[in-house]
Amino acid sequence: MVDFPGPTSLQMITFTMEKAPMRLRFLVSVVLVAGCATNPVTGRSQLSLVSEGQEIAMGRQQLAASQQDPGFVANDALQRYVSGIGMAMAKASERPKLPWEFHVIDDPAVNAFAAPGGFIFVTRGLVGYLNSEAQLAAVMGHEIGHVAAKHSVAMISQQELAQGGLGLFSVLKPDLAQGVAGQAANIVASLYFLKFSRDDERMADELGHRYSVHAGYDPREMPKTYRTLQQLDKSSSSSRLPGFLATHPDPGDRMAYTQAWADTVKNAARLKVGRDPFLAMTDGLLFGADPQQGYFENGQFVHPVLKFHFAVPSGWQGANGSTQVVLSEPNGGAQVSLKQSAQGTAQAAAQAFLTQQGVQGQGTQQTSVNGLPATTGEFNATSQSGQQLHGEVLFVQNGGQVYELMGLSLATTWGQYGGQIRQTLRSFGPTAPGQQFRPRKWIRLVTLQRSTTMNELAGQGSGVVTAADLAILNSVDVNATLAAGTRVKTVVTR
Numbered sequence: 290m291v292d293f294p295g296p297t298s299l300q301m302i303t304f305t306m307e308k309a310p311m312r313l314r315f316l317v318s319v320v321l322v323a324g325c326a327t328n329p330v331t332g333r334s335q336l337s338l339v340s341e342g343q344e345i346a347m348g349r350q351q352l353a354a355s356q357q358d359p360g361f362v363a364n365d366a367l368q369r370y371v372s373g374i375g376m377a378m379a380k381a382s383e384r385p386k387l388p389w390e391f392h393v394i395d396d397p398a399v400n401a402f403a404a405p406g407g408f409i410f411v412t413r414g415l416v417g418y419l420n421s422e423a424q425l426a427a428v429m430g431h432e433i434g435h436v437a438a439k440h441s442v443a444m445i446s447q448q449e450l451a452q453g454g455l456g457l458f459s460v461l462k463p464d465l466a467q468g469v470a471g472q473a474a475n476i477v478a479s480l481y482f483l484k485f486s487r488d489d490e491r492m493a494d495e496l497g498h499r500y501s502v503h504a505g506y507d508p509r510e511m512p513k514t515y516r517t518l519q520q521l522d523k524s525s526s527s528s529r530l531p532g533f534l535a536t537h538p539d540p541g542d543r544m545a546y547t548q549a550w551a552d553t554v555k556n557a558a559r560l561k562v563g564r565d566p567f568l569a570m571t572d573g574l575l576f577g578a579d580p581q582q583g584y585f586e587n588g589q590f591v592h593p594v595l596k597f598h599f600a601v602p603s604g605w606q607g608a609n610g611s612t613q614v615v616l617s618e619p620n621g622g623a624q625v626s627l628k629q630s631a632q633g634t635a636q637a638a639a640q641a642f643l644t645q646q647g648v649q650g651q652g653t654q655q656t657s658v659n660g661l662p663a664t665t666g667e668f669n670a671t672s673q674s675g676q677q678l679h680g681e682v683l684f685v686q687n688g689g690q691v692y693e694l695m696g697l698s699l700a701t702t703w704g705q706y707g708g709q710i711r712q713t714l715r716s717f718g719p720t721a722p723g724q725q726f727r728p729r730k731w732i733r734l735v736t737l738q739r740s741t742t743m744n745e746l747a748g749q750g751s752g753v754v755t756a757a758d759l760a761i762l763n764s765v766d767v768n769a770t771l772a773a774g775t776r777v778k779t780v781v782t783r
């Protein structure tokens with residue numbers, strides 16, 4: 290659903306409109322008291338501006354944001370399974386009393402992250418690429434380690450100090466204020482790009498290793514996880530799989546040291562791998578981005594369910610969030626966003642938009658775009674940093690829903706971008722009857738009836754994914770021949 294934008298793709302003009310960003314105001318307000326606290330893992334005293342109560346409050350904000358965007362995977366059995374594994378390890382951590390929660394979020398990127406206070410998220414993409422319960426335990430153990438050792442809390446403290454106590458996480462500041470709903474994507478995206486130090490990462494790995502062994506998992510599965518990440522990094526698929534690798538050190542390095550730790554564990558072979566129960570959980574999991582949430586293709590954004598499309602100006606970047614689609618001019622000079630309006634008609638929506646606080650409307654005009662009734666208008670506004678902005682908004686009705694398309698640039702550069710923005714707004718139209726859309730892909734677990742190569746397996750799937758993709762997905766060599774009776778993950782479109 291969400292193609293999380295790179296850290297720069299949403300860098301845009303700040304724009305004051307609608308509500309002030311409540312979520313961020315809350316985050317800032319919780320950081321008030323400075324003091325030293327003992328780190329539960331290292332036992333050392335550490336400067337902390339965040340109390341445990343504040344830490345948990347921040348985590349809960351994150352939880353709410355993640356639940357909204359990208360949302361949790363609607364699979365209770367999977368959620369319970371992941372939570373059960375995580376809780377067993379968290380209870381054995383240095384901070385067992387935190388209100389730990391574990392969720393699989395509906396994101397195709399291969400990633401996992403921890404919010405302060407004990408809220409751990411693994412992506413649907415990551416679950417799909419892992420191959421055992423012990424691998425999942427290793428990843429979650431790593432994230433539990435970040436929380437137990439208060440790594441994000443320490444970062445908040447350091448950033449606070451660096452900024453003289455002004456603001457929290459400059460990267461969390463909204464680039465475009467769209468009210469509370471719009472903030473969620475920014476906050477979650479920022480967590481995705483939160484980088485811990487190499488030392489913190491190594492410590493989280495060490496803690497993850499320790500928790501896994503304590504919970505009875507074979508630690509030799511941990512290096513295999515990093516092997517999968519390394520293979521993903523090298524494969525052509527990696528460009529659409531940002532995440533863990535963008536924020537974590539070289540998986541090759543980590544493969545080596547986690548293997549060395551595993552080698553010191555006596556009787557590791559007697560510990561649990563849990564391949565079969567884990568694989569069973571991946572059966573039927575959506576694979577890759579969900580086209581039914583809309584996608585970019587051939588210079589268009591297409592939404593197969595809401596049945597509309599609109600053009601993306603050549604060279605612009607697009608980000609598809611759960612509440613809006615944002616297109617950004619490559620240099621950040623202009624932006625077009627699309628979202629659903631709560632109003633019943635285009636006219637009412639335009640009226641509400643152009644009369645809101647901070648917006649100086651310049652009148653509306655009834656029109657039609659590609660056969661759909663629409664209302665359009667231009668406006669001036671002032672950015673949070675005091676810059677004069679100019680924009681055009683178009684409300685259009687399609688299939689009983691009103692959509693808001695808004696284009697913005699600095700007032701001084703409207704001459705440069707206005708034409709392109711107007712063209713983009715007016716490209717909105719209904720999809721053609723009978724139009725073919727990109728199919729959804731699912732992971733399907735199969736038991737091989739005879740010994741099978743990766744190429745044969747890929748052939749059976751009619752080219753939905755390549756042999757190389759299937760090899761990474763199953764953590765085997767691309768030239769491997771798998772024996773009859775082996776359970777393997779394949780990818781299907783129905």
Ligand SMILES: [Zn+2]
Binds near residue numbers: 431435485490493537
């Ligand atoms: Zn980490």
